[in-house]
Amino acid sequence: PAVAAPAGGKKVIANLFEWNWPSVASECTSTLGPKGYGYVQVSPPQEHVRGNQWWVAYQPVSYRIESRKGTRDQFRSMVTTCQAAGVKVIVDAVINHMSGQANGGTGWAGSSYQHYVYPGIYQAQDFHYCGRNGNDDIVNYNDRYEVQNCELVNLADLKTESDYVRSRLAAYLNDLLSLGVDGFRLDASKHMPAADIANILSRLSRSAYIVQEVIYGAGEPIRPEEYTGNGDVHEFRYGKDLARVFRSERLAYLRNFGEGWGHLPTGRASVFIDNHDTQRDDGGVLTYRDRGIYALANAFMLAWPYGSPTVMSSYTYSNRDAGPPSDGNNKTLNTACYSGWECEHRWPVIANMVGFRNATEGTGVSNWYDNGYQHIAFSRTGKGYITINDEDFAINGRSYYTGLPAGRYCDVIHGTFSANTCSGPVITVDANGWFTANVPAHDAIAIHASARL
Ligand code: ARE
Known part of the structure; x- marks a missing residue:
């Protein structure tokens, strides 16, 4: 079988x-x-x-x-x-x-x-x-x-x-x-x-x-x-x-x-x-x-x-x-x-x-965002968040609603999380579930519950 x-x-x-x-x-x-x-x-x-x-x-x-x-x-x-x-x-x-x-x-x-x-x-x-x-x-x-x-x-x-x-x-x-x-x-x-x-x-x-x-x-x-x-x-x-x-x-x-x-x-x-x-x-x-x-x-x-x-x-x-x-x-x-x-x-x-x-694993999609073109973002409910910017220009200073618990998360697109440290940028999610960051052209930011400092 x-x-x-x-x-x-x-x-x-x-x-x-x-x-x-x-x-x-x-x-x-x-x-x-x-x-x-x-x-x-x-x-x-x-x-x-x-x-x-x-x-x-x-x-x-x-x-x-x-x-x-x-x-x-x-x-x-x-x-x-x-x-x-x-x-x-x-x-x-x-x-x-x-x-x-x-x-x-x-x-x-x-x-x-x-x-x-x-x-x-x-x-x-x-x-x-x-x-x-x-x-x-x-x-x-x-x-x-x-x-x-x-x-x-x-x-x-x-x-x-x-x-x-x-x-x-x-x-x-x-x-x-x-x-x-x-x-x-x-x-x-x-x-x-x-x-x-x-x-x-x-x-x-x-x-x-x-x-x-x-x-x-x-x-x-x-x-x-x-x-x-x-x-x-x-x-x-x-x-x-x-x-x-x-x-x-x-x-x-x-x-x-x-x-x-x-x-x-x-x-x-x-x-x-x-x-x-x-x-x-x-x-x-x-x-x-x-x-x-x-x-x-x-x-x-x-x-x-x-x-x-x-x-x-x-x-x-x-x-x-x-x-x-x-x-x-x-x-x-x-x-x-x-x-x-x-x-x-x-x-x-x-x-x-x-x-x-x-x-x-096992969570759905929520908080979908797109700008109508090449910039998207979404949550994996309660566990993770990703934003992908495939525009030819950077998107700076925008805030993203993640719905995640407040905390400091490793951006796993630019850093590796191991032994409770992050080799790249750290993203801070506030008490209301938001973070603010710059996303370069043709780049992304991703955070998740297993890479939280
Ligand atoms: C080689 C030579 C041939 C020679 C043959 C026998 O290239 O010229 O006649 O040997 O001596 C792989 C290679 C082939 C190779 C073969 C055997 O790709 O080049 O042939 O190994 O060594 C169809 C099938 C699909 C198949 C693809 C390639 O449906 O199953 O063709 N994919 C698998 C593998 C391949 C592998 C084989 C099968 C064979 O992933 O790597 O071939 O084991 C449409 C249809 C598809 C069709 C596609 C291409 O899209 O919808 O169904 O796929 O066209 O014809």
């Missing part, structure tokens, strides 16, 4: 895309745990085709937990270390398909394979051959049969309606559960009927957090809502809409962002500013390249009570296919933040706003 939303008070997910297992483990201890991240999402851990492109991970050739990111033992020890640091582990699970290379070969861990033959695992009879488009590839996303029975970019498409395939996929997920993982991102969920996923999940040995990748496409027959019975679903409209608001519309429009914009129900939506696909393939979204505006968009996401937020953490790339920093054998190197790796989850604004999210 699946659980719908990340459980517990710490729900923010850090997606350490393509990090190797030893680096994930040390990040859990040094940063993710201390900063209050509840989960880390890791890239696909199973054996995959060889190559230096990042996307080799999305072409399984066996379910051995051995990849360019590390061995089974390293994976197991990473899970243990993260959990000891209070961080749960979500695995990107590729269960819709196997490899897509026309020719066979030897996988990362030495397993031999051919397209449609994975010895001891799957044979030709375990795949769909949709009989369309000359090469069985998906062309028309407006055709449900084609999307769920043809091949996504030539990837051998598993017959998820078959009992054998379902049991094999459940065995893979159960193996990961036996290594201690807490949840799964189900890759390419749109390409599997929701009922097939439900059947596979019914075979899990214990409950797990589930988030499904079903990209909303205008007019497409397969809709994200079909999958909410299985768990959370990525809400791709969130990052696209938010980018448009920041780039060319008005922050004032955000007062009903989320369900009010036709997005998924808040209790089922997994949200992010960008992910590993949209940062490459979707020119509109905000990414690490947008620097300060990207940080502000993440601050809004973490402050706004809609969905379960994931903070993306990227490696630096200049061409779409390039893999992460690796050695001569394509083994992923240990992460070096700010040198080949962007480490957005460590950016002070983003990392400190995780604490804001945790401190305000």
